[in-house]
Amino acid sequence: MDAKIAYCGIYCGACGIFLATESNELEELSKELKIPVTYLACKGCRSDTNNLCCMNCGIKRCCGHKNINSCNECNEFPCANLKKLDQRHLRDDNVSLIENLVRIRKIGAEQWLKEQEDKWRCPGCGGNICVMDKECYDCGCKID
Numbered sequence: 358m359d360a361k362i363a364y365c366g367i368y369c370g371a372c373g374i375f376l377a378t379e380s381n382e383l384e385e386l387s388k389e390l391k392i393p394v395t396y397l398a399c400k401g402c403r404s405d406t407n408n409l410c411c412m413n414c415g416i417k418r419c420c421g422h423k424n425i426n427s428c429n430e431c432n433e434f435p436c437a438n439l440k441k442l443d444q445r446h447l448r449d450d451n452v453s454l455i456e457n458l459v460r461i462r463k464i465g466a467e468q469w470l471k472e473q474e475d476k477w478r479c480p481g482c483g484g485n486i487c488v489m490d491k492e493c494y495d496c497g498c499k500i501d
């Protein structure tokens with residue numbers, strides 16, 4: 358599965374840390390967040406380069422133990438841990454991980470990835486929109 362499709366249903370391609378890693382802007386972000394670059398770099402959930410937070414992710418570990426591809430394959434889906442994470446992302450970014458996972462189950466991971474790539478692409482310049490800032494990192498325009 359693509360490195361940008363997280364076990365929990367996050368689309369990593371719109372994450373500010375992922376985007377900063379891709380565009381070599383980690384130094385700047387590191388100063389802003391006061392976190393060393395080595396703990397920040399992230400190339401997506403399923404890559405071998407994860408930031409400190411995603412490296413120690415309980416959801417990912419849990420899927421590993423259960424030998425499943427994503428939370429949506431679990432018989433406890435959506436469990437209390439996932440619901441908690443879902444609430445946080447709903448509150449902070451207005452994105453539901455549970456909705457994403459249900460959608461992935463329905464249309465398949467590959468098709469969902471295409472949808473997400475379109476959703477988070479700047480209508481103005483075609484650049485990458487960050488889910489945290491709701492802003493295009495290339496031209497700076499704001500998205501609702």
Ligand SMILES: [Zn+2]
Nearest residue numbers: 479482493496
């Ligand atoms: Zn743009």
